Amino acid sequence: MSIIDSLMLTLPELVLTGAALILMLVAAFAGDRATRLINAGAIAALIGATLVLGREGVGFDGLYTADAFSNFTKPLIYLAAGVSILLSTRFFAAEERLRAEYSVLILLATIGMGMMVSASNLLTLYVGLEMQSLAAYVLASFMRKDARSAEAGLKYFVLGALASGILLYGISLLYGFSGTIDYHGVAKGLADGVNMGELFGIVFVLAGLSFKIAAVPFHMWTPDVYEGAPTPVTAYFGTAPKVAAVALLVRVSIEAMGSAVESWQQILIFTSLASIILGAVGAIGQTNIKRLLAYSSINNVGFVLVGLAAGTEAGVAATLTYMVIYVLMTLGSFACVLQMRTADGVHVEDIQSLSGLSRRQPALAAAFAIFMFSLAGIPPLLGFWAKFVVFDAAVAAGLMPLAAIGIAASTIGAFYYLKIVKIMYFDEPAEAYHPVTSYVESGVIALTAVAVSPIGYLAIPMLGAATAVAAKALF
């Protein structure tokens, strides 16, 4: 494949890179006044990148792969990025002031995620991951005057660097024992039995990636970072990097370590169950809505890993389905969290302030309740379908104990989602919130709420077909 063909494969990343560089220059010269323009430009770039998706092939001598899998996950990442830009404007205008770099950083992180999803070489993987992480560290500490935000950024950075180190160590072990950093080459090296060095490599790579997806036991940073980061950034952290890291994990597990499924299946089963249970138990005592949603994301990653632990095509398809639905629910929930403002416009995060919301703002409460019931996986909301497909894949792969324990543990998770509904519907009304003023935000809430409502079930045949095609590309 010529260099031009390879470049054409990376066109979505090129578009985003070009846009990010241009917008950075605009930001440098025009300053914060141009924020709205820059935001619009970033969203246009994301749309443009989505439109130029579709080519398939392996570029740069195996460093980069564009296939149905990456073409399925990238639009999801772009969607999450775009929505977090949309949600940011009013938040930053109210909290501090509009800052021009925000969407540039989002774009840079998104480019890294595109590389993560398309990486078919351990080095591309690492470069993509670091690119995403570096932009994310800055985003986490974006509110410079807020101590919590600075703390979140620092925590994220220190622990993230540690995880990167662990990952890199794992990569070096895999390289040392298989003699290559190409996914397929590593798979060949693992095919003739896994020796101790390779096993260590696998464990370290999985540990490093578990940090990125916030799976137990590498989840400790999540609540603090989610709480400290500005809410639109948290919405972004909860969705796009999760999709990218999960997709990366899927690709590494299947393409690079697919010949040693037994070696990592147990690890994933443990991580998955531990995340489900700890995510559920940890959320119970939370009083801050963002911390609660952080634990909820840990809990959800556990369910995602159930699908991957199956190690089958159906399992990968289920994982992708789960991610799509999870992104919708999470974006919707955070858009609701953004509406939690006192009458004079200050954002609050205390769960108790939601008391009696159903009588103050019935529509908002109904939407929030839909997201909570959906996250709990109660039918007929779409969150049920996400859990359904991952457990179906696990059962089909013969992992009955995993399915039984995981699904039983989701009862624990239901408890704290119910708590939010209880506070909104059963408790006496608290002080009124500032009315919803932004059409963009109410639009995001309405669209995501409709998507996860039973109406979303009509999309199941389409979603099922698309995820099946995407999963097939890995096998």
Add this chain to the structure above:
Amino acid sequence: MSYPILSIMILLPIAAAILTLFLTAQAARWAALGTTLGLFGLGVALWHGFDVGGPQWQFVENAPIFGRFSWALGIDGIALMLIVLSVFLMPICILASWTSIEKRVPEYMAAFLLMEALMIGVFSAQDMFLFYIFFEAGLIPMYLIIGIWGGADRIKASYKFFLYTLFGSLLMLVAMLWMSREAGTTDIPSLMQYNFPVEAQTWLFLAFFASFAVKVPMWPVHTWLPDAHVQAPTAGSVILAGVLLKMGGYGFIRFSLPMFPEASAGLVWLVFGMSMVAVVYTSLVALVQQDMKKLIAYSSVAHMAFVTIGLFAFNRQGIEGALMVMLAHGLVSGALFLCVGVIYDRLHAREIARYGGLSNNMPYYALFFLFFTMASVGLPGLANFVGEFLALVGAYEANSWVAAVATTGIILGAAYMLYLYRRVAFGAPAGEDTAAMRDISAREWLTLAPIAAATLWMGVYPESFLAPMRNDVTSLLVRLESAAPAGDAQLKKGSPKADAHHEAAHGEAH
């Protein structure tokens, strides 16, 4: 039927529920009443259009719009009767909440309409996963009904209700996933004919049992029920006792027995054991209750134990009896909760000690209450007698010890119900406010009289209700024949004597 009547019956209340959210309180009441009456009309049309003796599954619809599972509806006689029971109780529930619910009326009516749609969905779903969705979705409106409009301790009750039932159902879901893999279909009628491997059946049975036993509820997982009943508003209790508990029994008939006949036969001891404890233990507990609603809730557990005993008797009398108990209990316990609701609305107290002598100032009320007390006790001529008698006959054929223990439940039932009635209706009034209570209003007449009529009808001419279900019971028995455990009744076919020839012929004609 040329139009998809079942889909209409499910979608109409959903549409009405969304509409009522935007109405004023009074308009929402009328809209809900109109919708539920319309659905009752459709239910009657369904019963009328049902061809007794025709194909097992009627009004079949199938639209494969969801990919992995389909919008497949259809009913047999058993489902028909339970749907009719649901749509019959629903307008009564709306009427019962007419004045007692004052806050957030539109939402309340919407929750009830949603509940109705989901109940009809559960009984008419022919796809396993569609069934599951309806079955589980019912938790949401009921959770809100208990939590928003319930009594003082409603939060705990609503949590308990939700988490208990959710936990049971999730295990059932895993079993369903395995079954759909094994059998390659999610179609309930096909699954009912599929022979699952015997060693897997036990696990599947236990997973389904976890769900249905909680729903029925069976001892020892019944503890959510007294809490939920006590805290729920009157109409919520009526629906809970009248229809939601029946979903458990329906699940046994639709899934456990026909799909896992060998496991059902092998685990009869478990079901019988739990039911026997339930009959005696919960009856004794009911005897010492100070709270009227709690007493009736415990009596529900005892009555539902007759259902499980009858179902697992593996013979016609037992199963038909169980079905009749389900219908009768739906009417009678619903009516008893209404009776409690009537006086609760006046005095806002559920303690038995706060009442007394009501037969003096509320004669019509006392009459209705007596009528339903007698029905609950199992007086011949009223609904419960038919079912309980048949279920006990069936149980006696299967296991005389079980029958003997279960029969004590009838005696204890008479004890606690009559004791309740004596304390509430006779004796001296507990206070001046009790003595000053007005007799039932026209609206309350409208809620109680139809149930009384249906109870009488079911007791005097149960054939109307048994006829549509008879063929379904037959096909269930055919399915169970190979697995049915031997009873200890030692039945022998007698040979008619020659000189009594005409009498024998006379006997056969019956």
